[in-house]
Amino acid sequence: MKITATKENLLFGVSTVQKAVNAKNTLPILTCIKLETQGEKLSFTATDLEIGIQCDVPVEILEEGTVVIPARYFTEIVRKLPDSVITLELINDNELLIQYDHSQLNLKTMPADEFPKLPEVEGEYKLAIQALKIKQMIKQIVFACSTDEGRPLFTGVLCEIENNEIRMISTDTHRLALKKDQIQNNFKNSFNFIVPAKILAEMARLIQDDEEICYMSIAKNLATFVISNIQIVCRLFDGQFPNYKQVIPAQYTLKIKTNTKLLQEAVERISLFSLNNSSNTIQVKIEKNILTLFSQSELGKGYEQIQIESEGEPVEIAFNYRYLLDVFRVLEDENLTIEFTGPLSPGIIRPVQSDTFLYLILPVRS
Amino acid sequence: MKITATKENLLFGVSTVQKAVNAKNTLPILTCIKLETQGEKLSFTATDLEIGIQCDVPVEILEEGTVVIPARYFTEIVRKLPDSVITLELINDNELLIQYDHSQLNLKTMPADEFPKLPEVEGEYKLAIQALKIKQMIKQIVFACSTDEGRPLFTGVLCEIENNEIRMISTDTHRLALKKDQIQNNFKNSFNFIVPAKILAEMARLIQDDEEICYMSIAKNLATFVISNIQIVCRLFDGQFPNYKQVIPAQYTLKIKTNTKLLQEAVERISLFSLNNSSNTIQVKIEKNILTLFSQSELGKGYEQIQIESEGEPVEIAFNYRYLLDVFRVLEDENLTIEFTGPLSPGIIRPVQSDTFLYLILPVRS
Numbered sequence: 001m002k003i004t005a006t007k008e009n010l011l012f013g014v015s016t017v018q019k020a021v022n023a024k025n026t027l028p029i030l031t032c033i034k035l036e037t038q039g040e041k042l043s044f045t046a047t048d049l050e051i052g053i054q055c056d057v058p059v060e061i062l063e064e065g066t067v068v069i070p071a072r073y074f075t076e077i078v079r080k081l082p083d084s085v086i087t088l089e090l091i092n093d094n095e096l097l098i099q100y101d102h103s104q105l106n107l108k109t110m111p112a113d114e115f116p117k118l119p120e121v122e123g124e125y126k127l128a129i130q131a132l133k134i135k136q137m138i139k140q141i142v143f144a145c146s147t148d149e150g151r152p153l154f155t156g157v158l159c160e161i162e163n164n165e166i167r168m169i170s171t172d173t174h175r176l177a178l179k180k181d182q183i184q185n186n187f188k189n190s191f192n193f194i195v196p197a198k199i200l201a202e203m204a205r206l207i208q209d210d211e212e213i214c215y216m217s218i219a220k221n222l223a224t225f226v227i228s229n230i231q232i233v234c235r236l237f238d239g240q241f242p243n244y245k246q247v248i249p250a251q252y253t254l255k256i257k258t259n260t261k262l263l264q265e266a267v268e269r270i271s272l273f274s275l276n277n278s279s280n281t282i283q284v285k286i287e288k289n290i291l292t293l294f295s296q297s298e299l300g301k302g303y304e305q306i307q308i309e310s311e312g313e314p315v316e317i318a319f320n321y322r323y324l325l326d327v328f329r330v331l332e333d334e335n336l337t338i339e340f341t342g343p344l345s346p347g348i349i350r351p352v353q354s355d356t357f358l359y360l361i362l363p364v365r366s
Numbered sequence: 367m368k369i370t371a372t373k374e375n376l377l378f379g380v381s382t383v384q385k386a387v388n389a390k391n392t393l394p395i396l397t398c399i400k401l402e403t404q405g406e407k408l409s410f411t412a413t414d415l416e417i418g419i420q421c422d423v424p425v426e427i428l429e430e431g432t433v434v435i436p437a438r439y440f441t442e443i444v445r446k447l448p449d450s451v452i453t454l455e456l457i458n459d460n461e462l463l464i465q466y467d468h469s470q471l472n473l474k475t476m477p478a479d480e481f482p483k484l485p486e487v488e489g490e491y492k493l494a495i496q497a498l499k500i501k502q503m504i505k506q507i508v509f510a511c512s513t514d515e516g517r518p519l520f521t522g523v524l525c526e527i528e529n530n531e532i533r534m535i536s537t538d539t540h541r542l543a544l545k546k547d548q549i550q551n552n553f554k555n556s557f558n559f560i561v562p563a564k565i566l567a568e569m570a571r572l573i574q575d576d577e578e579i580c581y582m583s584i585a586k587n588l589a590t591f592v593i594s595n596i597q598i599v600c601r602l603f604d605g606q607f608p609n610y611k612q613v614i615p616a617q618y619t620l621k622i623k624t625n626t627k628l629l630q631e632a633v634e635r636i637s638l639f640s641l642n643n644s645s646n647t648i649q650v651k652i653e654k655n656i657l658t659l660f661s662q663s664e665l666g667k668g669y670e671q672i673q674i675e676s677e678g679e680p681v682e683i684a685f686n687y688r689y690l691l692d693v694f695r696v697l698e699d700e701n702l703t704i705e706f707t708g709p710l711s712p713g714i715i716r717p718v719q720s721d722t723f724l725y726l727i728l729p730v731r732s
Contacts, residue, residue: 073638073665080635095666105635105668269446269471272439299439300461302471 001065013044016055022048123217131212145197146172162190194237252339254312264328266304271321367431379410388414489583497578511563512538528556560603618705620678630694632670637687
C-alpha cells in the first residue's frame with residue numbers, strides 16, 4: 001500500500017472509527033485500525049466485535065493494499081501531523097512509513113489477515129430517515145436507558161416501525177422516554193428491533209451534516225446504518241421488550257403547564273438539599289396555580305414556588321430530582337405540560353408544541 | 367446579619383475564596399466560608415491554615431453581622447441562583463435564610479467564633495508590581511516547580527528582590543526556569559523569600575484586570591498579596607534555596623536559533639515513540655543548519671528534521687521531551703535560541719526577543 005493524503009482526511013478517518021476500538025482489549029488486533037485502499041478511497045475500519053465502524057475518505061492511491069496499525073499511536077500521530085502532504089507506505093511487510101516535509105515515522109504494523117471482517121448484513125428490512133431527525137430522536141431518548149449490564153435489554157433502545165413512523169423507546173424501569181418521527185418508507189406490517197444505546201449515541205455523534213440521509217438495514221440479529229461515507233454494523237439485542245404502552249396512563253386527574261427553564265432552575269436549586277440523601281427525593285405540591293418544590297436534609301431545607309396553569313385536582317407527590325433534570329435538558333420547548341393521576345401514579349411530561357415526545361417518571365413512595 | 371446582593375457579586379465572592387477551602391478537611395469549620403459585613407461591603411473569607419483568601423464585594427447591608435456556612439453547598443446554591451435580588455439573613459442563630467422571588471432556602475450555619483482569624487502580616491518589606499507582570503512571571507516559571515512534597519522547598523518559587531528588579535526562580539532539580547521583571551520600588555539591600563507555587567498559581571488565576579497593582583507585604587514567615595479587593599495571606603517556606611547561578615553555564619560551544627512552533631510540533635510527534643519508555647527520552651543531533659530529532663521504541667521509530675541557524679560545534683544530546691514541551695507552551699516568542707556546552711551539560715533555552723526569561727534543562731545520560 002502506498003497513498004498520499006491530507007491530514008484533514010486522515011484525521012476524519014481515525015476519529016470516525018475511534019469508538020469501535022477497544023483500547024483495553026486483550027486481543028491486540030482489536031486495538032488496531034485497518035486501512036485498506038478501495039477504488040479512489042482509503043477505507044478505515046475498527047471493530048470490537050460488538051460494533052464495527054467503517055469510513056471512506058478520499059486519498060491518492062499510488063499502490064493498493066491493506067495495513068493494520070495500533071489505533072492509539074496512529075491516532076496520536078495523525079492529530080499532530082503538519083498540514084502538509086502525507087505519504088503512507090507499507091514497507092518491509094510490517095512497517096507503516098509515514099512521510100511529510102523532511103521527516104518520517106515508522107510504525108510497526110500487525111498482520112492484516114488477522115483483522116476480523118465486518119459481517120455482511122443482508123437486511124430483511126431497509127429504511128431511510130433524515131439524519132437530522134434520527135440524531136434528534138437519539139438525543140431525546142438515549143439518556144433514559146439503563147446502564148446496568150445485568151439487565152442488558154434495558155441498555156438498548158426499542159425501535160418500532162409501523163407504516164411510515166419510527167418510534168424509539170428507552171427505559172431503566174424508573175422512567176421511560178418515547179420519541180416518534182417519520183421515515184421515508186411505508187411498511188404495512190409493523191416490526192421492531194432493539195439497538196444498544198451506546199451505538200445510537202455514537203451514531204448521533206457521527207452525524208454532522210443535517211442534509212444527510214441515514215439508511216438502515218435490519219436483519220435478525222444485526223443492523224447496518226449508513227450515513228454518507230460512514231457505515232456502522234452492530235449486533236441487535238435478542239429478547240422481548242416489556243409492553244410499555246401498558247404503563248402510560250390513558251387519563252389524568254391533573255394537568256399543569258409551566259415554563260421549562262423556570263422549573264428546571266428551581267429543581268436544580270432545591271435538589272442541592274438532596275445531594276446527601278440517597279433517594280434523591282424532592283417533594284412536589286400543586287395547588288391551583290402554584291407549584292411548590294420542597295426538600296430538606298441535615299444541611300438545611302428550602303422551598304421554591306412557581307406560577308403554573310393547571311386544571312384538575314391538587315396533588316402531593318415525590319420524584320427523584322435526577323430524572324426530572326435529565327428530561328429538562330432534552331425538552332426543546334419553552335413550555336411543558338405534566339399530567340398526574342394521584343401521588344402513586346407516574347407523571348407524564350410533554351413539550352407543549354409537539355406531540356412526538358413523552359417522558360414518564362415514576363413517583364418515589366415516601 | 368442581613369444583606370441584599372446581586373447573584374453576580376455573591377458569585378464573585380465565593381469563586382474568589384474557593385481555592386482556600388479544603389473540602390476534605392477533617393475540621394468542619396475549615397470546609398466553610400465566612401461572610402462578614404464590613405462597612406458597605408460583604409467580606410468573604412476562607413482558609414485551610416496554609417493559605418487564606420479574603421475578598422470584599424459591594425452589597426446592601428440591612429443589619430451587620432457574621433455567618434459561617436459550608437462552602438460546597440453555599441457555592442452550589444449561589445451558582446444556581448436566579449438573577450434577582452438575593453437576601454441573606456441569619457435567623458435562629460444557626461440558619462442562613464436565602465430569599466429570592468417567591469422562594470427561600472435555609473442553610474445550617476457553623477459557629478462564627480470558631481472560624482480561624484487570618485494572621486495580620488506586618489511586613490518587613492512592602493513592594494508593588496503591575497498585576498499583569500506578575501501574572502506573566504508566574505505563568506512562565508510555576509510549571510518547573512517540583513510536586514514532590516518530600517522536598518518541599520522545590521515546591522516553592524524563589525523570589526529575589528534587588529534594586530528595582532524581581533526575579534522568580536523555580537526548579538525540580540531536572541530543569542530550572544528564571545523570569546525577571548521590574549517592581550515599582552527600589553531596595554538598596556537585596557532580599558529573598560520562597561512562596562509555595564500553588565499559591566502563586568492561584569494568585570495568577572485571580573488576576574483579571576491588567577490595570578491592577580499587586581501589593582506584597584513580606585514578613586519572616588508570612589506574606590500578604592493584595593490585588594484590588596482581594597487579599598491572599600500565606601506562609602512562606604523556611605530554608606535555603608540552592609545557588610542556582612552556579613548551574614547556569616557562563617559560555618557555550620553551540621548556539622542555535624529556530625522557530626518555536628516548528629520545534630514544538632516536531633517534538634510532539636517524535637515523543638509519541640517515547641510514550642511507553644519511562645525515561646521519556648528523545649535524541650537531538652545538531653549539524654550545521656539541520657536539527658534532527660530521533661526516537662525509537664518497540665512501537666516503531668521516527669526522525670524529524672528542522673532548518674535552524676547555528677554557530678559553534680555539532681552536538682548529539684538527549685533530553686526528556688516533557689521538559690521541552692513544558693517550556694514551549696510558555697515561551698511567548700516566535701523564535702527561540704538554545705545554547706549547548708557538550709552532550710553532558712545543560713541546554714539553555716531563551717526567547718529571541720527578550721532577555722528576561724531563561725530555561726535550563728539537564729540532558730539525559732544515555
